[in-house]
Amino acid sequence: CGCPALMFGDDVWNQNAQDEAVQLAELLGAPVFGSRQTSANFPTHHPLSCGGYPVEKEFSDVTGLQPDLLFMVGCRGLHGSAEEPTVMQIGPNPTLMGRHYPLDLAAQCNLKDTLPVLCETISSMYGTDTIxxxxxxxxxxxTYAKLLLEREEAVVREHADDDVIHPSLLEAQMATLLPKDSIIIGENPTARTTLLPFGHQQMWRFGGGGGSLGWAVGGATGAKIGIGDERPVVLSIGDGSLTYSAAGFWSMARYKTPVLTIVSNNESYQVVRINWAREMPDSQMVQEGKYPGLFLGGPSIDYAGLARSQGVDGERVTDPSELEAALKRGIDCILKENRPYLLDVVVAREGLGHESEWHQGWQM
Incomplete structure (x- = not known):
């Protein structure tokens, strides 16, 4: 049967309407999906939080529900086009509505004021039987939302005894050990985050929504200066992203900003490799497993040494059995010693094309 699919964008966060967003979702019993957002505008561990958009076929297989309306609240837009037959969008910024997809309804409004009125109107229009x-x-x-969490937990168990740190193990340890009021600045497109509780009254998360890289080291420094002692700040960044802003640790040291930086180091621009393999599976580089410019090893970069050269202490973590203790040292450094710290965590690559370490072998 049909159901609405809800999407809450960054203007929900900007207008402090997270409680109202939860109220609407719970009234409708509707699934919530995310797209093109820089913050977690709806709690990711809420029982109605169903992952990213577009809606996976498995959602309908598990629930028996087929979304027939996409209701976008305070969103910047979609990656791609809308798949539902009816699309509505409300929010404070009309320039963000219907940019590359047709809308059946668009309304400019203040979300903090409008969502409670919308809930009241819906409740008055429909009887108790419908509700x-x-x-x-x-x-x-x-049931579907719970399945997503259970599946990720199963991946953690599957790789618990690996010789190399699997990204799911890093994700699970961060979810367990990081303070629950942490602000996570994320510039790690291939990181696993399902187990991390982001959103209102959980960890805050801010990431890049435009596809560009190189902002997060400075962004984490600014976030800590802005929030002060109210919340700890953790920078989760990939090694490919870090190379765009490798001199930023000097500012952390100069301004004594206690940020914990966790580098997911898979020696690869893995998100680019995945995109090539997904979008151009018949291309020569995918067929031969040769992706120019994407392998970042040979030689390896010492990111802990890079941070130390700019005044920020750090360490390299390669053994899964050492990860928990290293995370605790990093947390203690920012909370008890009020100093920035970096963990260079060597993780396994995963995803399409991950096995390739080919790179151009020419020399001058």
Whole structure:
């Protein structure tokens, strides 16, 4: 049967309407999907949080529900086009509405004021029997949301005894050890984050929404200066992203900003490799496993040494059995010693084309 799919964008965060967003989703018992957002505008561990958009076929297989309306609230837009037959969008900025997809309804409004009125109107228009049906629908949606978490936990168990740190193990350790009021600045496109509780009344998360790299080291420094002692700040960054802003640790040291930097070091621009393999599977580089410019090893970069050269202490972590203790040292450094710290965590590559370490072998 049909159901609405909800999407809450960055203007929900900007207008402090997270509680109101949760109220609307719970009233409708509707699944919530994310797209093109820099912050976690809806709690990622809420039982109605169903991952990213577009809606996976598995959602309908598990729940028996087929979204027939996409309701976008305070969103910047979509990656790609909308798949639902009806699309509505509301928010404060009309220039962000219907940019490359047609809308059946668009309304400019203040979300903090509008969402409660919308909930009241919906409740008055529909009787208790209909609202009870929505509650039953919520149980089906929650089953799917729970499945996503359980699947990620299974990946952690699968790789618990690997010789190399698997990204899921790093994700699980961060979810367990990082303070629950942390601000996570994320510039790590291939990082696993399902187990991390982001959103209102959970960890805050801010990432790049435009596809560009190189902002997060400075962004984390600025976030810590801005938030002060109220919340700890953690920078989660890939090694490919870090090379765009490798001199930024000097500012952390100069301004004594206690940021914990966690580098997911897979010696690769893995997100580019994945995109090539997905979008051009028949290309020569994909068929031969030769991706020019994407392997960042040979020689390896010492990111802990890079940080130390700019005044920030750090360490390299290669053994899964050493990861927990290293994370605890980093957390203690920023919380108890009020100093920045970097963990260069060597992780396994995963995803399409991950096995390739080919690189041009020419020399001058």
């Amino acid at each position: 009870e049906l929505w509650r039953n629908q919520r149980a089906k949606v929650s």
